[in-house]
Amino acid sequence: MSSRPNISCLQEAKRVAIFGGTHGNEMSGIMLVNMWIQNAAEIERNRLVTKPFISNPRAVEKCTRYINTDLNRAFTPENLSAQDVQGLPYEVQRAKEINQKFGPKGSSDAYDVIFDLHNTTSNMGSTLILESSTDLFNLQMVHYIKKVMAPHTCSVLLNEHPQLKYSTTRSVAKHPIGVEFPPCTVEVFRVQERMDYPRDTNGNITAMVHPHLQDCDWEPLNQGDPMFLTFDGRTILYEGASTVYPTFINEAAYYEKQQAFMTTCKEILAANAIRKAFK
Numbered sequence: 001m002s003s004r005p006n007i008s009c010l011q012e013a014k015r016v017a018i019f020g021g022t023h024g025n026e027m028s029g030i031m032l033v034n035m036w037i038q039n040a041a042e043i044e045r046n047r048l049v050t051k052p053f054i055s056n057p058r059a060v061e062k063c064t065r066y067i068n069t070d071l072n073r074a075f076t077p078e079n080l081s082a083q084d085v086q087g088l089p090y091e092v093q094r095a096k097e098i099n100q101k102f103g104p105k106g107s108s109d110a111y112d113v114i115f116d117l118h119n120t121t122s123n124m125g126s127t128l129i130l131e132s133s134t135d136l137f138n139l140q141m142v143h144y145i146k147k148v149m150a151p152h153t154c155s156v157l158l159n160e161h162p163q164l165k166y167s168t169t170r171s172v173a174k175h176p177i178g179v180e181f182p183p184c185t186v187e188v189f190r191v192q193e194r195m196d197y198p199r200d201t202n203g204n205i206t207a208m209v210h211p212h213l214q215d216c217d218w219e220p221l222n223q224g225d226p227m228f229l230t231f232d233g234r235t236i237l238y239e240g241a242s243t244v245y246p247t248f249i250n251e252a253a254y255y256e257k258q259q260a261f262m263t264t265c266k267e268i269l270a271a272n273a274i275r276k277a278f279k
């Protein structure tokens with residue numbers, strides 16, 4: 001029995017993967033992962049297997065986001081359990097291969113951590129995306145990364161939304177940890193709502209993100225603030241009752257997802273101290 005009730009014990013992390021090219025036109029991760037495949041010295045650590053990996057090689061070859069469908073939405077239980085591979089979209093086949101190699105998702109054989117590297121056309125700066133507000137490992141890791149990056153900022157997007165959460169490539173991993181950290185708190189931006197562009201009855205976009213909102217990722221949007229500017233010059237105001245913090249503002253890849261930006265609210269998460277569990 002522990003006499004220190006606020007310390008959680010977790011198994012040591014042994015295998016970490018770093019993915020680039022989940023979206024084949026997002027070059028930072030592709031360049032870094034290809035560099036580490038040539039020479040892994042920079043990412044090697046004692047007692048840890050580190051695996052750099054290009055997740056969508058055919059899309060990378062064509063420098064396109066995907067071939068048939070978005071790989072970063074393809075890790076659904078239905079796709080991963082599909083028996084007949086013939087005729088499946090390329091990215092669904094690829095998701096099954098990645099799940100075999102780095103998962104299976106939800107099993108004890110899964111990699112401990114997958115870092116999935118992306119780019120955005122929004123003005124978000126460096127951003128970490130969390131999928132759970134109760135994953136101690138990730139909260140501690142995010143806290144550590146923010147501290148190491150200071151004075152540069154690094155925002156944390158918490159995508160725990162029941163409808164807007166999606167089946168990501170990185171979701172294949174589990175998240176224990178092998179070092180000791182004191183308790184900490186982390187400021188996160190919790191996903192709330194997807195805001196689409198104003199459209200006409202044919203579904204065509206009729207307005208752009210208002211210049212006062214463009215590039216203002218993570219800044220407060222209050223009731224009455226300009227939100228869109230119609231192509232005939234009319235300003236559309238934000239009318240929500242509570243202040244929100246928009247992000248992914250005008251992300252080019254999200255036109256097809258009917259999203260002009262995403263609203264979030266600010267929250268502080270607390271994480272217990274954690275230390276390595278000894279068997």
Ligand SMILES: [Zn+2]
Pocket residue numbers: 022023026118119
């Ligand atoms: Zn991406």
